[in-house]
Amino acid sequence: MKVVFHFDGSEALRARLEPLGITLCPESDEATFQGLLPEMEVLWHVLKPVTADAIAAAPRLRLIQKIGSGVNTIDVEAAKRRGIAVCNLPGTNSRAVAEMALLLMLACLRRLPELNSFVRSPGGWYGSWALQDQFAELGGRTVGLLGYGAVPKLLHPMLEAMGAKVLYWSRSRSNTGLDELVSAADIVSLHLPLTRETERILDPLKMKRGAILVNTARGALVQEEHLVESLRSGHLAAAGLDVFGEEPLRAAHPLLGLKNVVAAPHLAWLTQQTLDRSIAAALRNVEHLRVGLPLENRVA
Numbered sequence: 001m002k003v004v005f006h007f008d009g010s011e012a013l014r015a016r017l018e019p020l021g022i023t024l025c026p027e028s029d030e031a032t033f034q035g036l037l038p039e040m041e042v043l044w045h046v047l048k049p050v051t052a053d054a055i056a057a058a059p060r061l062r063l064i065q066k067i068g069s070g071v072n073t074i075d076v077e078a079a080k081r082r083g084i085a086v087c088n089l090p091g092t093n094s095r096a097v098a099e100m101a102l103l104l105m106l107a108c109l110r111r112l113p114e115l116n117s118f119v120r121s122p123g124g125w126y127g128s129w130a131l132q133d134q135f136a137e138l139g140g141r142t143v144g145l146l147g148y149g150a151v152p153k154l155l156h157p158m159l160e161a162m163g164a165k166v167l168y169w170s171r172s173r174s175n176t177g178l179d180e181l182v183s184a185a186d187i188v189s190l191h192l193p194l195t196r197e198t199e200r201i202l203d204p205l206k207m208k209r210g211a212i213l214v215n216t217a218r219g220a221l222v223q224e225e226h227l228v229e230s231l232r233s234g235h236l237a238a239a240g241l242d243v244f245g246e247e248p249l250r251a252a253h254p255l256l257g258l259k260n261v262v263a264a265p266h267l268a269w270l271t272q273q274t275l276d277r278s279i280a281a282a283l284r285n286v287e288h289l290r291v292g293l294p295l296e297n298r299v300a
Helices: 011-020 030-039 052-056 076-082 094-109 112-120 124-134 150-161 178-184 224-233 272-291
Strands: 003-006 022-025 042-045 063-066 085-087 142-146 165-169 187-190 211-215 236-241 261-263
Touching: 003 030, 011 022, 011 272, 022 030, 042 272, 052 076, 063 272, 076 085, 094 112, 094 150, 094 187, 094 211, 094 236, 094 261, 094 272, 112 124, 142 150, 142 178, 150 165, 165 178, 224 236
Parallel strands: 003 022, 003 042, 042 063, 063 085, 142 165, 142 187, 187 211, 211 236, 236 261
Antiparallel strands: none
């Protein structure tokens, strides 16, 4: 069965997958991906959108396996029209994302990227002390978790163990209202899926003055133009962002010109442990497809 993992993986990962019959194709190599589409039977998808055109160019495609949980980057309706199964892997990356969200909170509170730059610059050791009035601790802060799925359920006890008060809101479970969480939290951390209902759900200008925004979910959950405005004006103290409204992020994007932004390239999910769990689960679905068993975590 022709399986393609559409991901910019390392050479070590390529060597691991080749004996299993899995072709690793970088998301950055569009020409190679297009050449693989006609014979592809299973696509392991990470982030680059699976469009209706790509699906149409893959006549043998039987399964789109999301490596992760969110399927907003897949044209699910186009897959349905072709009878192509769409599956995801809920929970495989939850711990990695929860730990990254915590890391971004701490990096913003302690101005870690700037400290790193100071130490590496000539004469910067004492220059970094000028930031001292902006350092803060997580203990005693109120953290609002917007969404309450697998990731925030892991993050919640981590935060409480560090002395933070935790508010949370989702459509199915909450200990406060949405507006109250946004206005009261010292740190707002986003953990919602991207849907029509949640797109642009958070207006940073409605957050508490001096608060911090952390986003490891999807960039389009945030009114990004207001995020830039609030960070420039000082309404928000900082933002820790693993996701953005446009990806890859262009070098001239205004968020990258702000010192109070800690940025990562949508890799909160990526650890060796996440890959191990994900590959094992995706291989099970390939085998289920081959022998005609029900697929795990089928969403369409």
